Amino acid sequence: MPHSALTPDELQRYAPDVAEPDDFDQFWRDTLAEAAARPVLVDVRPQPTDxxxxxxxxxxxxxxxxxxxxAWYTRPAGAREPLPAVVEYAGYGRGRGLPHERLTWPVAGYAHLLMDNRGQAGQYATGDTPDPHGAPGGPSPATWGILDPRDYHYRRLITDAVRAVEAVRALPDVDGDRVSVVGNSQGGGLALAVAGLVDDLAAVLTTAPFLCDMRSAVGLTDLAPYGEIGRYLAVHREGEEAVWRTLSYVDAVTFARRATAPAHFGVGRRDTVCPPRTAFAAYNHYGAANGRPTPPEREIHVYPFNGHEGGEAVHVRRQLRWLASVLHPAHASTG
Incomplete structure (x- = not known):
């Protein structure tokens, strides 16, 4: 799939009816209430970085x-005033790595929390958070526990992502009213999920998001992570109905419909990992079911000749300027 099968105009109108379970909201209320019963911070210790x-x-x-x-928590040295915070979620197969690997947001003046992906480290970056919960399913994170939404890996990972926002708000010298979430690929899908579950975020920045319009995506690409679900179904043919049901509880399009925060999207139109139409599904549904009289501010940047890498540094510059305009509209630069 060297290029999107949909034209730019068709992408702008692509808003599929993604299956939404009747108990979707109750499922997530119960899941998050169980997590919230425990104090969020366990340990915080200084980390030398040179x-x-x-x-x-x-x-x-x-x-x-x-x-x-x-998680790694990083901020400008010596800053004591409450800072706006950015919670970042890593991509599929990545852990949190080392504390000096992702510095864009703290160098820009934000308090930055980078969450580890439970059980996923080792493919592209190191990490040290296990996923101790086992259930029937396939061998990869995208298929762990996939036959039941209560057992599915992404129920746990999305809950972690919500708790990461709670954790950063519990840290000292953080402006809890100005917390944003950001992520690329799987991290972008997690950011959208959090946007639908946390109603007082300052902003959402998502690039090439995974977890969107998942049933369509599994049929569009053989590449991981969606391809791992397809390969699971190629062997476990009898599990198809259960798999689609499970995925309907974690589809980021359904979360995006409930979002209330301003949102900034990025997509490569030649993306063969997370097909561009799936990102547009989330973008075009964003904020549609949040109960507010007007939808939240949103914008999307499309890179016609790029794939899953998207706009890279060009897009990061756009993210920095956009977030500054949302948090400090009187002082934001343009371009």
């Missing part, structure tokens, strides 16, 4: 089931 312009901490917070989830 970077004199930044201060970092190794944070452990209680995620799904009270499981300890690791």
């Amino acid at each position: 970077l004199p312009l930044l201060d970092s901490w190794d944070v452990t917070f209680a995620g799904f089931g009270g499981d300890p989830v690791r």
Whole structure:
């Protein structure tokens, strides 16, 4: 699939009816209430980085089931005033890595929390958060526990992502009214999920998001992670109905419909990992079911000749300027 099968005009109108379980909201209320019964912060300790312009901490917070989830917390050195915070979610197969690997947001003046992906580290970056919950399913994270939404890996990971927002708000010198979420690929899907579950975020920034319009995506690409679901179904043919039901509880389009925060999207039109129409499904549905009289502010940037890498540094610059305009409209730069 070297290029999107849909024209630019068709992408702008692509808003499929994504299956939504009748108990979707109750399912997530119950899941998050169970997690919220435990104090969120478990441990916070300074982390040396050899970077004199930044201060970092190794944070452990209680995620799904009270499981300890690791994160790096980094902010400009010596800053004591409450700072707006950015919670970042990593891509599929990545862990949190080392504390000096992702510095864009703290260098830009934000308090930055980078969440580890439970059980996923080792393919592209290191991490140290296990996923101790086992259930019938396939061998990869996208298929762990996929036969039942209560057992599915993404129920746990999305809960962790919500708890990461709670964790950053519990840290000192954070402006809890100005917390944004950001992510690319799987991280972008998690950011959209959090946007639908946390109603007081300052902003959402998502690029090439995974988890969107998932049934369509599984039929559009053989590449991981969607391809892992297709390969599971190629062997477990009898599990198809259960798989689609499970995925309907974690589809980021359904979360996006409930979102209330301003949103910034990015997509490569030649993306063969997360097909561009699936990102547009989330974008075109964004905020449609949040109960407010007007939809939240949103914009999308399309890179016609790019794939899953999207706009890279060009897009990051757009993200920085857009977030500054949302948080500090009187002082934002343009371009």
